[in-house]
Amino acid sequence: MSKVIRIKKGLDINLAGKAEKEAVKFSLSKFYAVKPTDFPGITPKVIAKPGQEVKAGTPLFFDKYNPDIIFTSPVSGKLSTITRGERRRILEFVIETNDKIEYEEFRKAKPEDLSRDEIKENILKSGCWPFIRQRPFAVIAKVNEVPRDIFITSFDTAPLAADVDFIIREEFSSFQTGVNALTKLTDGKVYLGIKAGELSSPFTNTANVQKFEFSGPHPTGNVGVQINKIKPVNKGDVVWTLNAADVLIIGRLFEKGKYDASRNIALAGSEVIRPKYYKTISGVQISDIIKDNIKQGESDKRIISGNVLTGEKVDEKGYLGFYDNVITVIPEGNTPEFLGWGMPGLKKFSVSRTFFTWLNPKKERVINTKLHGGERPFIVTGEMEKVFPMNIYPMQLLKAIHIKDLDLMEELGIYEIAEEDFALCEVINTSKIEIQKNIREGFEFAIKELG
């Protein structure tokens, strides 16, 4: 039986606009895209040329430094454009669909009957490999490494996150197939983090894994936090991490022999008229999902691919991120506020009690994107520790990153973390420091130094 691990530190932010558990039927959109920017640390080299016909599973580009890792099209049609940004950096591979999806053929077999190399090859060729990420540094796993263990998280505790249980329920057997494939890739164990007390959840029936139940506020659902509690990453260790919704896609690959990147995603947030789930495909154009479902009003809206803690701002013509299961729409906070720092602030969100928000105990909050102040050096101490459940000193680690001291970063636990684990620190930080960005810069520095 599984153990329950209780996590006390953290913070649940109760935002308005939770998605109702009702899925809108699938309809094929006109445009889809794969964004190399979703994959930190890779340098894309183009394979497909604009105008070329592609199928779901046709390679679009690969990573210059790990040529085995290829990225494939989620749909079939024509590669219409490759959007480039500053210094010709590739931003998007945009695919225009026809009316139905054709798939490239991959190997269809029970993972139990395949060897480790055969499984790897199938995952790599189909473009599913990028779903597998590694600690340290939260980048796509290296192809020729064998991880100590593999960790899967089956729930997401971030505000307005999609309910993984709900989006996976109908295809649980595919999820199990995906797990079976992963068990072949490690000499260690596959661990599955489950939300405690959810007896009806299909995940409780998962076979071939070590199950650990977790209870507690966000970031309990983060795989990094779970690893830290189950079996922490030490220097020299490499573990792989996946989200359950992505394991499902790997499962489909082995069951159907296709790269079927369809997902149930949530459209949530205070600015959505009817927040609910949509059946779509990875990389869908956002406007197609949110059309006619956004409140009209005075304030500008921010559309986020992903959740409000770690997601990326996209415009309406933008595309859903590779790993994202949720689109969140919240108000922008771009209007100046007279003496805002001095007002009682009845409705302002703050974990400190410096505003009178506690007089106004509303269950669900509408929070906009205002930064509330300028960036300062670290002043307040002890605030991050309250929302950071790992046995790591978050501020000291950040300072080690700021001074680019690799030994110190290593000593303070940089191998165990990802940006998302520091998201709440960024939310509550009084000095408004861009913590997640700093963490990634620390990773990039460490990767460069360690060679």
Added chain:
Amino acid sequence: MKGLLKYVEKIKPNFEKGGKYQRWGAIFESFETFLFVPGHTAPRKGAHIRDAMDSKRLMSIVVLAVVPALLFGMWNVGYQYFLSIGTDVGFWQEFGHGLYRVLPIIIVSYVAGLGTEFVFVHIKQKEIEEGFLVSGILIPLIIPVDTPLWMVAIATIFAVIIGKEVFGGTGMNIVNPALLARAFLFFAYPSKMSGDKVWVSRLAEGNGVIDGYSGATPLGQAVENGANIVDPMGHKLSTFDYFIGWIPGSIGETSALMIFIGAALLLYTGVGSWKIMFSAFAGGAVMGLLLNTFASDTNPAMAIPFYDHLLLGGFAFGMVFMATDPVTAAQTEKGKWIYGFSAGFMAILVRVLNPAYPEGVMMAILLMNVLAPLIDHYVIRANVKKRLKRIKVAKIN
């Protein structure tokens, strides 16, 4: 406020790059962000919602917490003054005298300090940091009311430059700037900072002071005579009097009651660390008790009851408002216990056993400010060791 906003936005281009006054851009920005929390939004990637607290809010809460002690201090200045000249006047006249004496000190402290800060804003071309808002109000409260204004100005400028800006500004300093200002005054102008004559308004001038009046603080007396402490008129003082604070002393430090009201605000809002405050008072009490145990006739101060120690002198003020400064205190949660306890412990130790300084709080906190990084270092090393040990265990298994 729309009109003001429009005006600010109208003149803004002059201060931006390429504008007529672009050299003054950072100073303009400082004022602009003071008036209007700017409509800056969270960056494209990362956390899109942010806590409403910023360093402006943080500092204003601390300033607010000091206000009760400040107002009481003003009244007490007047009260002690009229006591010394033997005139019985009403509350408002007492408060009025206090306001008349204290307000100039506050103004000088802010003008000198913020002036210096703006020079650095201009040099660094970076928006002003709010730290001095707190230092500027703390400095007047921890000095005697008769301190000449020019000394206040010099000490403040010294504290801002040497205590803070040379290290890179708010958040980078090693010792608490307000305490540094006081230490500067204490060592540069000892005659104005100690003795029996400085604590009561205009006592040193001696005009109209009634015969036999002594301006010695209770703490000063305690160090001399032990438990036999009297007010300037010769009445015996009790613990209750120290708690309320109608006794001579630095402007804001006398009333433990008012300081505790401020402490309650700091603790409730989460701005001040309860770990530091609690352990500092615990440290002071433990040292007080220890000294009580070994009290003898040779050092009468050792007999002061430990609870009086916590109320007398600058102990309460220092431990509530100065020791808790997050920048100069220990930064790890475990370190805060050690830091606070040591600060309280040392404060009473210096106070009682060192004949050169009648008050040990300033010395103790400054010392612990300097030692705080060392405490943190060992706390963090313990964490590092744990991580290293994990590797060893993993290798054996």
